[in-house]
Amino acid sequence: MTFNDILKESWLSISGNKIRSFLTVLGIVIGVMAVVIMVAVGETVEKSITDQFSSLGTNTIIVRAGMAQSAGVRSGNRQTLTLDDAEYLGQLPDVAAVSPVQNSAAQAVYGNKNQSTSLIGVYPGYTTVQNIEIEQGTFFNYSAVRNASTYAVIGPELAEELGMPKNPVGQTIRVQNTPLTVIGVTKAKGDSAMGSQDDMIIIPITTLKKRIQGSRFPNAVSMISLKLYQDADNNLVIDQITELLRERHKLKDDAEDDFQIQDMKQVMETMTTVTGYLKLLLVAIAAVSLLVGAIGIMNMMLVSVAERTREIGIRKAIGAREKQIIIQFLSESILISFIGSMAGLVLGVGLSQGVGRFILGYNVPFSLWPVILSVTVAIVVGLASGVVPAFKAAKLNPIDSLRYE
Amino acid sequence: MVVWAADVHQCKDSGMKKTENVICMKKICKSFPLEIGGEQQVLFDINISINTGEFVAIMGPSGSGKSTCMNIIGALDSATSGVYELYGRDITTMNDDELARVRNEYIGFVFQNFNLLPKRSVLDNVMLPLMYRGLVMDDRIRRAREMLKLVGLEKFETYLPTQLSGGMKQRVAIARALAGDPKIILADEPTGALDSKMGNEILKFFNKLNKELGITIVMITHEFDIASYANRIIHIYDGHIAYDGPVPRSESVLTKSEQRVHAK
Numbered sequence: 001m002t003f004n005d006i007l008k009e010s011w012l013s014i015s016g017n018k019i020r021s022f023l024t025v026l027g028i029v030i031g032v033m034a035v036v037i038m039v040a041v042g043e044t045v046e047k048s049i050t051d052q053f054s055s056l057g058t059n060t061i062i063v064r065a066g067m068a069q070s071a072g073v074r075s076g077n078r079q080t081l082t083l084d085d086a087e088y089l090g091q092l093p094d095v096a097a098v099s100p101v102q103n104s105a106a107q108a109v110y111g112n113k114n115q116s117t118s119l120i121g122v123y124p125g126y127t128t129v130q131n132i133e134i135e136q137g138t139f140f141n142y143s144a145v146r147n148a149s150t151y152a153v154i155g156p157e158l159a160e161e162l163g164m165p166k167n168p169v170g171q172t173i174r175v176q177n178t179p180l181t182v183i184g185v186t187k188a189k190g191d192s193a194m195g196s197q198d199d200m201i202i203i204p205i206t207t208l209k210k211r212i213q214g215s216r217f218p219n220a221v222s223m224i225s226l227k228l229y230q231d232a233d234n235n236l237v238i239d240q241i242t243e244l245l246r247e248r249h250k251l252k253d254d255a256e257d258d259f260q261i262q263d264m265k266q267v268m269e270t271m272t273t274v275t276g277y278l279k280l281l282l283v284a285i286a287a288v289s290l291l292v293g294a295i296g297i298m299n300m301m302l303v304s305v306a307e308r309t310r311e312i313g314i315r316k317a318i319g320a321r322e323k324q325i326i327i328q329f330l331s332e333s334i335l336i337s338f339i340g341s342m343a344g345l346v347l348g349v350g351l352s353q354g355v356g357r358f359i360l361g362y363n364v365p366f367s368l369w370p371v372i373l374s375v376t377v378a379i380v381v382g383l384a385s386g387v388v389p390a391f392k393a394a395k396l397n398p399i400d401s402l403r404y405e
Numbered sequence: 406m407v408v409w410a411a412d413v414h415q416c417k418d419s420g421m422k423k424t425e426n427v428i429c430m431k432k433i434c435k436s437f438p439l440e441i442g443g444e445q446q447v448l449f450d451i452n453i454s455i456n457t458g459e460f461v462a463i464m465g466p467s468g469s470g471k472s473t474c475m476n477i478i479g480a481l482d483s484a485t486s487g488v489y490e491l492y493g494r495d496i497t498t499m500n501d502d503e504l505a506r507v508r509n510e511y512i513g514f515v516f517q518n519f520n521l522l523p524k525r526s527v528l529d530n531v532m533l534p535l536m537y538r539g540l541v542m543d544d545r546i547r548r549a550r551e552m553l554k555l556v557g558l559e560k561f562e563t564y565l566p567t568q569l570s571g572g573m574k575q576r577v578a579i580a581r582a583l584a585g586d587p588k589i590i591l592a593d594e595p596t597g598a599l600d601s602k603m604g605n606e607i608l609k610f611f612n613k614l615n616k617e618l619g620i621t622i623v624m625i626t627h628e629f630d631i632a633s634y635a636n637r638i639i640h641i642y643d644g645h646i647a648y649d650g651p652v653p654r655s656e657s658v659l660t661k662s663e664q665r666v667h668a669k
Contacts, residue, residue: 005536016524314520317481318581319509319537321502398481402520 001324010332013304021336024300028340029347031290032377036348036370038286042279043365044356049275053268059228060129060264063089063241065221080258083205085248086123086224092240094232097128100205100221104213108154108201109174110162117158118200119175121208129227132202137169137184140204148206152180156188157198175201178211234263293340294381301333301389305396312393313401322394329393333386334379341378345370426493427588427621428455428478433487435473447473449644451487455589460615460622462632462652464659465641472593474641475625479512479591480504492588509537513582513590517597519574521566527553527577528562534585552580556610572603579610589621590614596631608634629656642666 001009014021065081083100090098102121107114126132127139140151152173159168159182168182180203189197209218228237238261245259305312312325348370356364435448447470455461465471476482477489480496481504489497496507513534514520521530531549540548553559556576566574575595582590592611596604612634614620626632633652640648640659647662 001536001539004542012524310520311522314522315533315537316505317479317508317514317520318534319505319585321505321537323502324537399476402516 006331010335024296025340027293027296029344031293032341032344033348034286034289037352038282040352046275058265061226062262063224064260081221082219094237096229097125097227099123099126101223106175113162115161120202121205129225133187134184135187145204148210150180151183153184153202155198155200294385298385305389305393309401309404313398316398325394326390329390330386334382337382338378341374345374425457429490431488433484436485458619460635461637462624462635463639464632469641470644471641480507511588513587515578515582515592515595517594519578531581552584556580571599592624
């Protein structure tokens with residue numbers, strides 16, 4: 001028997017029972033498709049998180065005001081951090097840049113357009129901390145912070161939504177009746193899971209606290225972001241920050257910290273581990289449907305052996321050897337599995353790329369391993385599900401088989 | 406791999422004249438285990454010798470052991486004891502794969518129920534034994550077409566067996582049996598599923614194959630009328646050979662032979 005003979009015999013047997021073969025193939029199609037789509041979902045989530053962190057940088061440390069959880073209750077947003085703390089932290093040797101950050105929401109008004117957006121009060125060091133690049137105009141400097149100047153740097157998305165001219169520098173927008181002069185527009189960064197990084201207004205923190213919020217504690221700040229030098233030891237810097245802040249806040253030895261330190265490197269490692277497990281879970285769920293598909297093939301092959309007992313008897317009577325019967329039945333199950341896997345791969349990649357990229361707008365990564373997986377599945381599932389029926393067929397006694405009705 | 410004797414073997418123990426010998430069975434016994442324990446013997450010391458060019462009918466009533474005898478002749482089953490030589494080669498001790506090769510190269514089966522593959526074309530059915538022999542496709546097609554021409558079905562090669570009459574199906578089966586150029590045609594009740602007219606046609610065709618092409622034919626039947634198309638009858642009764650000789654003038658000769666088995 002040549003390879004062509006094997007292929008022809010298998011194809012004729014499979015196509016001889018179209019509906020049953022189609023349903024069996026469908027089981028594998030769904031299984032492989034599910035695995036491919038789940039892998040794509042997992043990789044998309046992973047990529048989006050990695051992208052986000054790489055845009056922020058992993059050498060970033062965030063210090064938040066307020067204690068960590070105490071008896072299950074977080075002690076609120078106590079304004080324990082101050083602008084002075086930020087300036088002291090900025091003097092630590094490994095800190096490349098520092099900026100206090102005050103987040104707020106606001107309605108931006110330009111002409112007759114009105115848009116809700118996020119308002120962020122910062123220091124000029126914020127551009128370094130957040131890897132922000134300026135497309136048009138400039139970013140405000142420390143003198144603007146000292147004077148609480150009404151300068152604003154806006155995201156390109158906001159500029160577009162407010163219907164501002166192509167170069168919005170020099171235009172005035174109003175935020176809670178405070179006119180702000182646009183002095184710069186940031187470079188587009190794209191969406192992130194934390195919201196758009198292009199739809200925001202960045203202003204000096206003093207302007208936000210004094211002019212817009214009219215805060216009673218203009219010196220208090222809820223968060224300080226620090227950017228470290230590339231070769232800095234994050235843990236060492238965290239120890240230094242803790243020591244410095246405890247000293248400045250005059251905390252007793254037994255008192256808890258009145259701030260929290262978040263190391264983005266650790267956060268990213270945790271997120272990567274979590275997404276890794278998520279991916280594994282998704283693939284495991286999809287693999288169950290693949291297993292069901294494989295059981296479908298074995299079931300079909302066993303029924304096929306029973307139905308074709310007489311045919312097996314005829315083949316053996318006219319000279320088919322056991323090996324040839326085994327090859328015939330194994331190649332049938334492998335062919336079914338192969339057709340199903342390839343169709344599942346094409347549908348899975350097509351759906352995940354099509355729906356993800358063109359409908360949902362995600363940048364779905366295309367990786368090679370669903371292809372390798374499909375080919376492996378085709379062979380392994382085909383062999384595993386075909387081996388029992390094939391040996392059963394080969395061991396049939398030709399005399400009994402010929403008498404089989 | 407089975408190596409076959411190149412020279413024509415002689416069945417020395419059969420007491421027959423020196424002729425080209427195809428089948429030589431010596432003291433063949435066959436027993437089947439019973440579900441309740443023990444075993445039942447169905448063939449007792451069978452000695453059969455068949456030479457090339459013979460047309461032999463193995464006759465016997467139901468349960469006489471003729472089908473078991475045919476299965477052993479056809480290398481579908483092995484004897485419990487005794488020696489079976491096919492074309493000079495002892496096949497009694499062969500394994501399943503060697504027996505499969507023997508069936509493919511030396512025996513052409515014709516069954517009562519035709520046993521064609523229903524979803525394969527007539528040509529595919531005839532080519533099947535040649536595929537297992539490993540012939541290239543062109544040779545298979547050429548040989549199968551020759552055989553279909555021989556049985557008068559060259560115009561039906563693309564048909565499915567289900568589209569043919571019983572007589573035509575049996576002719577396809579004969580073409581398949583002949584395709585492998587076997588040493589013997591082993592026909593098990595070849596007319597059993599046919600009406601008498603078609604049955605006679607098939608038997609005449611066997612006669613023609615035997616006389617004109619010199620093909621050795623062994624036919625199993627339980628009917629004397631059908632057996633009388635052959636030129637030798639081996640009558641099996643209760644697992645013994647009751648009669649082995651030329652076709653007698655009447656069936657009563659065979660009935661008498663059964664009584665001799667009884668007497669033993």
